[in-house]
Amino acid sequence: xxxxxxxxxxxxxxxxxxxxxxxxxxxxxxxxxxxxxxxxxxxxxxxxxxxxxxxxxxxxxxxxxxxxxxxxxxxxxxxxxxxxxxxxxxxxxxxxxxxxxxxxxxxxxxxxxxxxxxxxxxxxxxxxxxxxxxxxxxxxxxxxxxxxxxxxxxxxxxxxxxxxxxxxxxxxxxxxxxxxxxxxxxxxxxxxxxxxxxxxxxxxxxxxxxxxxxxxxxxxxxxxxxxxxxxxxxxxxxxxxxxxxxxxxxxxxxxxxxxxxxxxxxxxxxxxxxxxxxxxxxxxxxxxxxxxxxxxxxxxxxxxxxxxxxxxxxxxxxxxxxxxxxxxxxxxxxxxxxxxxxxxxxxxxxxxxxxxxxxxxxxxxxxxxxxxxxxxxxxxxxxxxxxxxxxxxxxxxxxxxxxxxxxxxxxxxxxxxxxxxxxxxxxxxxxxxxxxxxxxxx
Amino acid sequence: xxxxxxxxxxxxxxxxxxxxxxxxxxxxxxxxxxxxxxxxxxxxxxxxxxxxxxxxxxxxxxxxxxxxxxxxxxxxxxxxxxxxxxxxxxxxxxxxxxxxxxxxxxxxxxxxxxxxxxxxxxxxxxxxxxxxxxxxxxxxxxxxxxxxxxxxxxxxxxxxxxxxxxxxxxxxxxxxxxxxxxxxxxxxxxxxxxxxxxxxxxxxxxxxxxxxxxxxxxxxxxxxxxxxxxxxxxxxxxxxxxxxxxxxxxxxxxxxxxxxxxxxxxxxxxxxxxxxxxxxxxxxxxxxxxxxxxxxxxxxxxxxxxxxxxxxxxxxxxxxxxxxxxxxxxxxxxxxxxxxxxxxxxxxxxxxxxxxxxxxxxxxxxxxxxxxxxxxxxxxxxxxxxxxxxxxxxxxxxxxxx
Numbered sequence: 001x002x003x004x005x006x007x008x009x010x011x012x013x014x015x016x017x018x019x020x021x022x023x024x025x026x027x028x029x030x031x032x033x034x035x036x037x038x039x040x041x042x043x044x045x046x047x048x049x050x051x052x053x054x055x056x057x058x059x060x061x062x063x064x065x066x067x068x069x070x071x072x073x074x075x076x077x078x079x080x081x082x083x084x085x086x087x088x089x090x091x092x093x094x095x096x097x098x099x100x101x102x103x104x105x106x107x108x109x110x111x112x113x114x115x116x117x118x119x120x121x122x123x124x125x126x127x128x129x130x131x132x133x134x135x136x137x138x139x140x141x142x143x144x145x146x147x148x149x150x151x152x153x154x155x156x157x158x159x160x161x162x163x164x165x166x167x168x169x170x171x172x173x174x175x176x177x178x179x180x181x182x183x184x185x186x187x188x189x190x191x192x193x194x195x196x197x198x199x200x201x202x203x204x205x206x207x208x209x210x211x212x213x214x215x216x217x218x219x220x221x222x223x224x225x226x227x228x229x230x231x232x233x234x235x236x237x238x239x240x241x242x243x244x245x246x247x248x249x250x251x252x253x254x255x256x257x258x259x260x261x262x263x264x265x266x267x268x269x270x271x272x273x274x275x276x277x278x279x280x281x282x283x284x285x286x287x288x289x290x291x292x293x294x295x296x297x298x299x300x301x302x303x304x305x306x307x308x309x310x311x312x313x314x315x316x317x318x319x320x321x322x323x324x325x326x327x328x329x330x331x332x333x334x335x336x337x338x339x340x341x342x343x344x345x346x347x348x349x350x351x352x353x354x355x356x357x358x359x360x361x362x363x364x365x366x367x368x369x370x371x372x373x374x375x376x377x378x379x380x381x382x383x384x385x386x387x388x389x390x391x392x393x394x395x396x397x398x399x400x401x402x403x404x405x406x407x408x409x410x411x412x413x414x415x416x417x418x419x420x421x422x423x424x425x426x427x428x429x430x431x432x433x434x435x436x437x438x439x440x441x442x
Numbered sequence: 443x444x445x446x447x448x449x450x451x452x453x454x455x456x457x458x459x460x461x462x463x464x465x466x467x468x469x470x471x472x473x474x475x476x477x478x479x480x481x482x483x484x485x486x487x488x489x490x491x492x493x494x495x496x497x498x499x500x501x502x503x504x505x506x507x508x509x510x511x512x513x514x515x516x517x518x519x520x521x522x523x524x525x526x527x528x529x530x531x532x533x534x535x536x537x538x539x540x541x542x543x544x545x546x547x548x549x550x551x552x553x554x555x556x557x558x559x560x561x562x563x564x565x566x567x568x569x570x571x572x573x574x575x576x577x578x579x580x581x582x583x584x585x586x587x588x589x590x591x592x593x594x595x596x597x598x599x600x601x602x603x604x605x606x607x608x609x610x611x612x613x614x615x616x617x618x619x620x621x622x623x624x625x626x627x628x629x630x631x632x633x634x635x636x637x638x639x640x641x642x643x644x645x646x647x648x649x650x651x652x653x654x655x656x657x658x659x660x661x662x663x664x665x666x667x668x669x670x671x672x673x674x675x676x677x678x679x680x681x682x683x684x685x686x687x688x689x690x691x692x693x694x695x696x697x698x699x700x701x702x703x704x705x706x707x708x709x710x711x712x713x714x715x716x717x718x719x720x721x722x723x724x725x726x727x728x729x730x731x732x733x734x735x736x737x738x739x740x741x742x743x744x745x746x747x748x749x750x751x752x753x754x755x756x757x758x759x760x761x762x763x764x765x766x767x768x769x770x771x772x773x774x775x776x777x778x779x780x781x782x783x784x785x786x787x788x789x790x791x792x793x794x795x796x797x798x799x800x801x802x803x804x805x806x807x808x809x810x811x812x813x814x815x816x817x818x819x820x821x822x823x824x825x826x827x828x829x830x831x832x833x834x835x836x837x838x839x840x841x842x843x844x
Contacts (some may be wrong), residue, residue: 048762163710166759181758185710190763192567204566204796324651356612363705364494366569372651373584377613378659381652385642389634420646428638435642437649 012409017279017441018310019103021333026101036311039102040142040304047096047134048342050088056087057274059156063219063226081311082127086120087349089130090359095345099331108141108307109133110328111278115271116152116194116383117367118161120360128157129360145271145301146262150255153190154228156219162186162365166287169215169236182236189365190261196243200266206243212236212256213247230254261408266294274370279310281322281393282371288315296408320411322439324372327355329442330384334434337407338395347394351387355380385435392430400429408438464581484741485776485817487699488690488731489588491614492748493572493725494707497762498719498769499754499800501541502555502782506534509789513754514786515642517713518761531555535782540721543729547773548766554772554841556809560750560802562835566764568708571749576828578807583722585619587828588701591814594824604658607697609687617701622654624662624697626686666690680704681781684727688734691742699818702727707748711759716840717739728773740775742841743817747771747806754789767800770809785836804838811837 014032015022022028029035049056065081072078100106114134120126140148152158161166165206167183168175175181187210191202216235220226228250240247245260247253261267272292276284291311299305310316325333331351335344352358362368369375400420404412416436423429432441495515504510505521505528520527521536528536529545535557537545547553563574574580578587592606606623608614617623639660646656666686683702690696694748706720724746732739751768767787772779787793787801795801807829814820814828815837825837 042829098511163759163761166711168758170758175758177476183710183757183759183761188566192569198565198567198570205466207566364568373618376651376655377608377625378655378657378662379627380613380659381646381655382639382659382663383627385639385656389638415648416645421643423641424637428634428641431634431638432641432645435645437646437652440652 001159007322009410010317012411013320015103017316017323018107018335020097020100020107020329021103021336021442023099023336024403024406026103026337028391031179033311036104037308039104040307040311042102042106044138044142045100045102045139048099050092050130052088057089057130059128059131059135059228060224060226061220062131063156066124066127067221067226073148082123086126086129086179086360087346090349091345092358093133094332094348095342096347097363098335098340098345099342105141106198108303109138110274112303113137114362114367114370115274116148116158117362117365118155118157118360119362119365121363124160125157125360128155131155132157134145134256142302142304142307143268143302144262145296146259148303149194149262150258152187153194153258154217156228158186159217159219159228160214164217164330165219167215168210169212171238172215172234172236174234175236182208182211182215184208184211187214190258193366195261195267196264197266197270199270199272200243200264202243207238208243209349210257212238213240213242213249214252216251217254223263228349233441252281265297268301269293270300272296275306277311278323278370280313280315281319282373285315288313321438324374324376325381325440326368326370327357327384328352328368330434331355331387331438333439333442334388334391337403337434338391338398338430340361344394347391351391352385355383381440384440385431386432389427389431392427392434395426395430398426398430400426400433403433405432407433408436411438412436413438446571466621478581481654485698485819486645486735486738486742486774487813487818488687488691488742488744488774489699489701490724490744490746491576491616491701491703492573492720492729492746493568493703493705494748495568495571495752495764496707496748496768497709497713497717497749497752497765498557498559498748498767499751500709500713500762501538501721502531502557502769503528503536503538504534504557504789505536507786509791513789515756515761517756531782534786536783538717538721540718541725543725543732544773547728547732548780550826551843552773552777553777554779555782556770556772556784556804558767558787558800558803559747559770559806559809560767560804561806562832564766566766567752568749568764570578573576573615575747575749575806576614578810579831583830584617586614586616587810588616588699589619589621589623591818591820591824591828592619592699593624593827594820595698595818597604598698602695603690603693603697604663605698607662607687607690607700608660609683609690609700609702612699613704614703622658625659626662626666626690627683634802665696676678681721681726681730685730685734688731688736692735692738709761710753710757710763711761713756713761716761732773742774743776744773745770745810745813746773751802754794754800755798765799767802769807770806770839772792772813774808778840805835807832807835808838809841811835812839812841816842 010032011028015028018036019232023376069080069082080265097106118125132155136151162185163183168180170181188207215228220229247257272289276288280288295305331348419432420429511518522528522530561575565571573582576586577583604624607616608625646652687700709716729823747770752762752765757763785803787803811825
């Protein structure tokens with residue numbers, strides 16, 4: 001094992017700040033920077049399949065399950081498919097994070113999934129969220145932001161979640177016939193949360209115009225192939241003008257607008273801020289944001305370049321433990337340091353739920369908070385300790401004293417080391433390690 | 443090194459502070475504290491945040507407005523007296539039929555409905571609007587107006603609990619700030635020994651960020667464990683959290699100011715059916731709050747508010763999009779209720795804001811400031827601290843029954 005009390009702080013920092021927390025069976029190599037960059041440059045590893053699946057489920061599979069549940073829900077003995085499938089998908093996502101040997105890349109997957117958040121608070125998303133992360137987010141975390149944005153916005157999970165699937169151009173043939181109209185939810189959130197952010201100064205008129213442009217993006221649920229589809233009969237006719245930029249009618253223009261928004265300066269500033277907040281500090285220094293912005297801007301929104309730039313930021317290394325772990329980070333880091341086997345992924349699923357950050361259940365389209373104040377509250381802190389206790393109960397053969405240097409290296413305080421040594425049982429010792437203030441941070 | 447010599451004196455000192463020593467010795471038995479003298483401050487204030495933007499015109503429908511039916515189309519419910527119709531509020535407005543307990547309060551003159559209300563901001567972003575509603579300012583602050591108001595409330599001798607209480611799994615921005623507040627959420631599953639809590643408290647104690655949160659959490663647990671029977675603690679959901687809030691607020695040594703939140707209001711589609719559940723939860727919760735407060739309901743004011751209203755017309759999906767003017771509710775024995783307070787802007791041609799939203803005619807800060815001044819009896823300086831740069835926003839009088 002490459003770990004001992006003398007482990008380089010850089011290895012620890014790489015594992016907790018950029019990765020998802022150290023695992024005893026995955027020692028960080030001596031050159032931590034090279035290890036991180038390799039995760040960006042090397043091909044991605046395939047994510048785990050949901051249990052019982054021999055091939056990767058697709059959005060069409062999810063839509064078929066939704067349809068089947070819908071058709072049969074009146075049958076007395078019918079077992080619905082979607083709730084069980086959602087549990088399997090959530091476990092598969094957590095399993096990937098628990099066991100991956102590319103934890104930096106996996107953190108980026110979680111980060112971008114949260115930036116373009118979908119939530120099962122819209123019920124159909126349960127059947128689609130797994131595919132959403134696999135096909136709209138994962139392939140693009142080292143690609144171009146505009147490709148990720150187009151894939152995410154066109155995905156059935158997003159079309160359902162933000163009501164685009166039911167928005168109709170009021171002057172389209174369908175709108176005229178059914179007297180239906182716009183739903184501006186997705187248009188607003190794309191401008192506000194996914195791309196420009198309100199500081200860019202768009203207006204209600206821009207939101208409405210963009211909503212008019214997005215009409216026609218719908219989900220085919222009846223005829224094969226199931227999935228996202230453009231319905232010309234629901235598309236609002238005529239040109240639309242968004243922030244002074246004119247877009248003609250038609251599906252290509254939807255992509256053109258999304259790409260235009262993705263490449264907008266305000267979008268790159270917004271993304272730079274969010275990346276800096278996630279990897280440097282809740283209130284990152286403006287110089288850091290400027291540097292990340294410059295990388296995004298000069299590369300045309302290349303997310304691999306941005307990820308490498310993060311690794312090259314001295315500020316990401318010179319303030320250890322600046323970030324409070326979110327509940328999801330805390331659960332993943334706890335289970336990783338305990339060396340949890342892939343089969344324990346369902347424990348991670350229930351663990352994050354007990355700390356109010358259930359998988360794909362963000363309460364609003366803005367996604368989960370990414371700052372201490374979003375999570376630091378009295379009851380939450382006590383619950384983390386109680387969850388640590390319940391996890392620790394599953395790992396009574398480990399030696400907590402030996403895990404301290406792997407988990408925290410030189411960041412462990414003497415007080416914590418002493419408390420763990422003085423614990424009355426392995427379970428108590430592990431609980432104190434996981435509940436210690438150092439372990440609550442990354 | 444012996445763990446006891448290191449450990450026990452600290453548990454003694456801090457444990458006493460936290461009520462932990464009682465937990466350690468007697469489990470969940472009642473804390474052995476002297477019964478506090480009755481406090482002069484009987485007033486209770488509860489703020490309920492409806493996150494996601496309640497459609498005010500769905501909850502309280504202006505059926506008496508000549509333009510209402512045409513503009514609302516399928517979203518308009520039958521007038522009072524008809525089957526599944528609105529509950530009458532005096533001839534012009536009608537209450538959504540799911541809000542039966544609120545209607546009871548209205549008939550008992552304990553519900554005041556404020557219509558065409560909005561915050562001071564004009565954004566249609568949920569997140570910005572909620573931040574500003576809770577900050578009490580035209581920008582997001584790091585503390586909430588209710589917490590800043592608490593700064594002006596002196597410590598009550600003999601109180602076991604903090605004056606402020608957040609109920610639920612999140613600490614809303616509304617209650618974040620300098621003044622420590624308690625927090626309560628229903629517990630789950632097997633618990634560690636009290637001793638392990640104490641060791642954990644010791645480890646976290648000196649941490650500037652986590653220390654205060656951990657200490658506050660343990661303190662709140664100690665108080666709540668003492669006051670709640672298991673039946674009440676085990677249930678989840680908004681109505682049961684309201685019941686818990688009521689029970690804790692009813693205690694003479696308990697909190698005085700509480701905040702709760704409930705969601706499900708962002709009805710962009712199928713609004714008619716989607717609103718029923720959150721409205722029913724809200725109604726049940728308010729009823730349960732009243733029931734658990736018992737005689738303290740007489741001294742209680744509840745403010746129910748949301749970040750903005752929704753579009754007057756239905757969108758393309760029988761839903762409504764983000765709007766401006768909406769509704770707020772004031773409830774409680776302390777409220778001069780039984781009426782709808784609205785400087786009604788009308789819905790006809792040219793009267794809607796940007797030809798889509800209910801034009802707001804009252805600023806929610808007027809209402810909140812009125813409650814702080816007349817109910818909690820806070821001085822003008824405290825109102826100014828709660829709502830900075832709002833001197834021109836005059837606290838609304840006449841909200842309280844006197």
